[in-house]
Amino acid sequence: GIQVEQSPPDLILQEGANSTLRCNFSDSVNNLQWFHQNPWGQLINLFYIPSGTKQNGRLSATTVATERYSLLYISSSQTTDSGVYFCAPTPTGGFKTIFGAGTRLFVKA
Amino acid sequence: SQTIHQWPATLVQPVGSPLSLECTVEGTSNPNLYWYRQAAGRGLQLLFYSVGIGQISSEVPQNLSASRPQDRQFILSSKKLLLSDSGFYLCAWTSFNYGYTFGSGTRLTVV
Structure with missing residues (x-):
């Protein structure tokens, strides 16, 4: 089956900094989504992006x-x-849909 | 608008007890439905998916089963829970050209 690799696995940022998260996958795909899981466990769909570029605010x-x-x-x-x-x-x-292992982000105030 | 309901939010069950988690979707018809489990706060494992009433596909042989008695209802069950069944269980739905929407999850602790 498809392999999904996300990097980096962990990331610590100072508030105000920019960052880029990467996702590599091993097979052709007909769609791809990005999710954010908040500290309470809720998964929020950020982007539905099989190809191209999308923007939503700061993301x-x-x-x-x-x-x-x-x-x-x-x-x-x-x-x-x-x-x-x-x-x-x-x-x-x-x-x-197959999920990567995720990137854990912590933003410091 | 489409919404997904999942309950209960938390559950503590003894080893060997039965389990029933329910998920219902509103505002759409004939959705694809999914059960995922997340262990250790990271990585989602697909357990079951369903493309229609009575149609269940299992991804991982285990102590759990799923059923879809109605178009927008998806149930995850176990006859006898094991310690290893502890985790965060998430229900999700998709339809054509529409990405995943997840429920709020059930945090199951088997003691």
Whole structure:
């Protein structure tokens, strides 16, 4: 099955700093999502991005499906950005989404 | 708008006891439904998925089972819980061209 690798596994930022999270996947995909899991466990869908670039406020995401990677960019980080960020691609021809191990982000005030 | 309900939020059960977790979706029809488990606060493991009433696919052989008695209802069950069944259980739904929406989760502790 598809392999999903997220980097870095852990990240500590000072409030206001920018960061880029990476997701590599081993097979072709027909969609890809980024999620943020807050400290209470709730998973929030950030982006549904099978290809191209999308922006939502301080967050943006880019997926280059042909090269099998996606990036999540966080600008001007805030303490509320802390949590775990998951990349979740769905292999082409399937509907089972596979989650990466996540990047754990802590933003210091 | 679509919403997903999952309950209970927390559950403490003794080893060997039965389990029933329920998930319902509103505002959509014929969704794909999923049960995931998250252990150690990281990484989601797909347990079951369903593309229609009565249609269940199991991803990992284990002590759990799932059922979909109605279009928008998905139930996770166990006849006898094991310590290793502890974890954070999440229900999710998708439909065509619409990404995942997760419920708020059930934190299960088997003692």
